[in-house]
Amino acid sequence: MKSIKVIIGSNFGDEGKGLMTDYMCSMNENTVVIRFNSSAQAGHTVVTPDGKRHVFGHFGAGSLQGIPTFLSSYFSVNPLLFLKEYDELNKIGIIPYTMIDPNCPVVIPQDMILNQILERHRGNNKHGSCGLGYNESIVRNSIDRYKITCGDIFSGVYKDKLGIIKKEYIDKRVEQLNLKYSNDNLMNILFDANIIEHFIYDVDNNFKSKIELSNIESILENYQTPIFEGAQGLMLSEDYKYFPYVTHSKTGVSNVIDLLEEAKLSELDIEVIYVTRSYLTRHGAGPLPNEMKEKPYKNIKDLTNIQNEFQGILRFAPLDIDLLSENIENDYNKISFKSKNKKINISKSIAITCLDQVDNNKAEYYKDNNLLLKNTNEFIEDILRKINPDNCYLSYGVSKDNIVKYSNKD
Template identity: 45%
Template sequence: MHLNKTARVVIGAQFGDEGKGRLTAHHVMEIGDDAIVVRFNGGAQAGHTVVAPDGRRHVFSHVGSGALAGAATYLSRFFVANPILFLKELDLLAAQGVTPTVYVDPASPVTTPYDMMINQIVERERGADRHGSCGIGFGETLERNLDGRFALTVADLADPSMLTNRLDAIRREYAPARLARLGVAHTFEANADLFRSDAILEHYVEDARHFLDVTITTEARAAIRDRPLVFEGAQGLLLDQDRGCFPHVTRSNTGLRNVLALADELGLERLDVTYVTRAYLTRHGAGPLPRERPEKPYPGIVDTTNIPNEHQGTLRFAWLDLDLLGRAIHEDLSDAAAYPALTVNAGLAITCLDQLDGEAARYYRGGIQYRSSLETFVAAATEAVGLDRPLLGFGPSGELMPCG
């Protein structure tokens, strides 16, 4: 079996929402619909918006962002699968005439409705001290899977009897104990009708069967074969579980770390990595946001994906800090030193430049705020991160083009 030795990699350089989906679709359109998009971290909390040249628009969650262009998807063992939300996404894609081919690693952790319940209950109880969770049980899934008595992976979904028994143990034993550890033991009885509902359990077992029917469970090498590879990251470097500001992080390595492990296993020789940032900084959810502003930094900013919600609130904005951007990228690239046989080439993409709408670009460097032309801003960003010829993005469906 032949494998391509080179892969493209898309990584968000900020707090997420940088344009990773758009760049992934751009790569797929360049290399062809035989590509396969590998999801190497995160889970259903991703929201990667792609607008196809024909006007079709989709916010990708599980499915790789190259699907509108015909690419297949591989959900790696670092990806947390959520059958409930996956099936909803398939329905949305089907309405646009898209039936994606999705492969999934049998070792991929699986979210249950009880993880989602715990996540949402606890986040509500935190009140003003919320962590900024999406409320879909991503981190709770990984926490539960640390205990073998309650762990579930894609491979386990194939046995309905075993799955039913495991779900029953999760709702009766694990859930009340977990809520107690989190200091909100009283909430189990307050939500007993949900945890004890047999209808919810039985519906999930049916969703799991359907999930297996519409995906292909296989290990990475068999799924990838000789396809061109595009690794698509979720969230951003500033939310990395090891490098972000705890506890306002995602329970995931958002940068190169997982990609390097997968690339090594697959025998890849080169990774062409693009770090993506908007022309300004955003954050959806609680936690620090350097240079935060009380309002949009540019009047032309429009974001129809990150609408206000109960768990994350309203999208927040800040001026772009080029020193922070450079540090995050260089810290992430340092992980490649552990794989000397693998060549890593890095580049930068700056999106949403159209939203400056003719105004002077504003950004920080060396603690000083600058106002400059678009050309000067791009040059400063390139110098700050030490990466040549960035890709520039204008508009939700426009081409990304190299600078210079």
């Protein structure tokens, strides 16, 4: 029976998915990390017990342990940011092994430029974009004539498509976005032919040599414990109620189920681990229930989500365990396999991170629309009673050796 681990953020992202992925890689044998949604705008922080730190965008959060990464067809590859991160990892002694599905869509420089111009153009009505071109790439890649995949890169077809995009698509998209008369400094760069030339050079001379094409069937056959690492969170999913302050990605379990169906495995043991901080955060524009003017605990330290032009500052709120339960149940109930001849065991787990940041062992949170202040153990027990998980992972620090696991069914 194939053991599958799925790591999913329960809120607006930044819950600790990198931490939990790193932990799962250390607790299982012959693992591979599979990215199944989103793109390079993920920021999954891993800190080793000896203090080595990296924020992962393209590569799986097990990379500091030498665990390989597979970028599935639901992941959008940004070659320029891939190379930037690859060099960052090299500087700390890591050479990541990366396999990519040939159907992976590609993010091109014009996607990033359009994204940044548009987000600035929105002024006070920003959607909370990271400015890395993911949403723009989804729009462009939805049109076959302008779609570029990793397979196109290896066949060389992508070069012709880049020319067609410059000749036909960019003007159309600028018109659609009402940016024709924008005086943004990036407008001139958007139409600069040198961008395409430099991109082709980087792809052909650097990017292609650092990846290997593969597919989900081969990955699941060759690795004992695939770990599906989700990006962002359930409250940012494209089908969540906070549109348009969401991402163009399914952040829950749906894509994982589709990939497992594609692989046609007959026996599966799936553990879905939903991750939350001990409080709620949002980095970017959009609703944040019960938002606070200041961070809830003085001990909170976040070196990853720094203030920037597009997302602003990291925002905070007490955790609402009823909303947390609603998010998890809505996603977990989507697990349904079309093939009825499979033998499938499915378990639901919860991971609560940043418990070490709770001041004076007093947790502030919402339950039944009431703001409560209880000791940390009572807070944890309230969450477990509400969600009723099979397993619980409690994190009291920044690295995997600060995680404690116990079964809620014992």
